[in-house]
Amino acid sequence: MGRYNYYKPLSLDDALALHDKIPGALFIAGGTDVMVKIVNGDIEPSALISLRSIPELSGIKENGSTRIGSMTTISELIEHPKLHKRYPVLIEAARRHSGPQIRNVATIGGNLCNCSPCADTATPLLVLDAKVRLRSIEGSREIPIEEFFKGPGETCLSSSEILTDILLDPPQREARAVFMKKGRVHMDLATASVAVLLEMEKNTCRRARLAAGSVAPVPLRLSQVEELLEGNIISSELLDRAREISSETVSPITDIRATEEYRRRIVGIYVRRGIERLLKK
Amino acid sequence: MRINISFMLNGSEVVVEVEGHHRLIDVLRDQLGLTGTKEGCGKGECGACSVLVDGRAVNACLYPALEAEGRSVTTIEGLRGPNNELSTVQQAFVDQGAIQCGFCTPGMIMSAKALLDSNPDPTEEEIRSALLGNLCRCTGYVQIVEAVRQAAVQLRDKP
Known part of the structure; x- marks a missing residue:
């Protein structure tokens, strides 16, 4: 297994600046896919930039619509007091996501950015017409989740962009x-x-x-x-x-x-x- | 790049020097000598490396060591009592014959502990879901579920 440096920036700006500065650096969320890819020799990053200590990326905010920070873990989704009532389909899928040890660290943002065709949180977000917010040094943009996935392991995210939020409209009562x-x-x-x-x-x-x-x-x-x-x-x-x-x-x-x-x-x-x-x- | 990190390990603060590519299991086993935590698949499938971080079960083989900084880590070694006696969950595994080769046992016990700490009266289904991420290749799941059930009863009855 290769050697790499590991950075834990405390803000989005710092994370983006670090990525800009270090060639071959890769962002890491919960790491349950990235770490496996490193073990398998599929990727050899020069450095990992952890997004887990960035407060802007955590938490779930409800204000009519809902904003889920990309570093929200699958367990946090399941345990949230209101989400299972507002978007039960998303929580059903989260409950079927892997086992407890993975759910406790894997994040919804990581699940989407890993871009596996089998990502459990992707299909419910597609039927809920979710949007994702992406941020780079240049600024941020919002796109429908349907446009986010491009191919196996391939998203429309550029390597220097970070998925910051998942946005959901208020649930339709019917x-x-x-x-x-x-x-x-x-x-x-x-x-x-x-x-x-x-x-x-x-x-x-x-x-x-x-x-x-x-x-x-x-x-x-x-x-x-x-x-x-x-x-x-x-x-x-x-x-x-x-x-x-x-x-x-x-x-x-x-x-x-x-x-x-x-x-x-x-x-x-x-x-x-x-x-x-x-x-x- | 070597960095000093400190975290709570089984109730005491430790300071270790780690490198970016070290995983929590490397630090626990190789630097701190706590070999109770096992590495099975190294890919988050088998759960043999399960430890608790801030009370939640995680796979130490996928957990970057640097993420442990400032957190509270519990390993199988942290469960024994002051006179080296087994904890209730450990003793229940012995009593129920829930151990064959023993390799999966520390991980099983850590997952069981995480469950019982948050849910003192689990149903069989809840026990089985809590242990989903722990594989036993000797196939002893029935006794393992019985052991967790026994531990739950005994922990509830404890004054």
Whole structure:
């Protein structure tokens, strides 16, 4: 394992300045992915710049809408007194994220920036239409989370940018959402995962948001399924069609966890089951 | 770059000189000689290296040593009593035969302690979720769950 220096700046400005000064330096959040990549020899940073001691990046603020600091740990999300009522789908996903030792240090910002197609917090944030705020020396910008993911391990974040906040609109009272994840055991990385959000007006679907994990190079919005559902009465035929479209439009790979074919099947079944579950609520 | 850090270790303050690439487990085992904490996979999968940082279970193999500065770290060595007697959780593991080769045991016990400190009366499901990040390759989970249950009862009954 390589040697590297480790810095713990106390402000965003200091972190950005340090990164600017040290070639080959990498930002580190909870470290549960970065440290593994170093052990595996996938990356060899000259220095790690820890974001964990920067107060601007921690905490959850509610003021109608909600702002989650990127260094909020998965455990802090789960234990927050209000989040599970306001955004239950996000907390359901957080509860399925790894095991306790990882949840106690892994952060929501790190989960997104690691940009694995299976990131558990990504699909709920996609269906909640979350935004992320990014900060660099030049300034800050806000983008929809959907535009954040570019490819496996690749985000629209430049190497000198820091994800500072996750921003959520106030929850819509009529919206119901569900998160489902297929893993061999509870703490597994997802073989496939699905988040569904529906706003119903009697039997008609007013708004639909669906996202799937581990079935494409990035956590994926299932826009075609959303279009299929919106403005329509959700019949059994429509559910079958939603299942088919989901299986067809994703582009999973075969790897150590599952085959492409299995992932296509699972995502279709979970989309159908997720919608059915919400209609029963 | 060598840096002095201080933190509370099993109730006493320690000062150690560490380098940026050192992990908490390196400091505990190699510098401080506390070899009760085991390194299994080194990748946060097996939980053999579990220790408590500010009361929460973490994998010491993924925890940068410099992040321990100013925090309170508890290892398996910190559980024994003043006369070297086993703690309630440790004794429960012995009583229930929850140990085979013993390699996973310190990590299991630290996760169990983190659970019981925050939830004195856990259900079986809660015990199993608290131990999700700890793997036992000898397959003794039933006895381990029984041991945590026994410890919970005994700790609740303690005056």
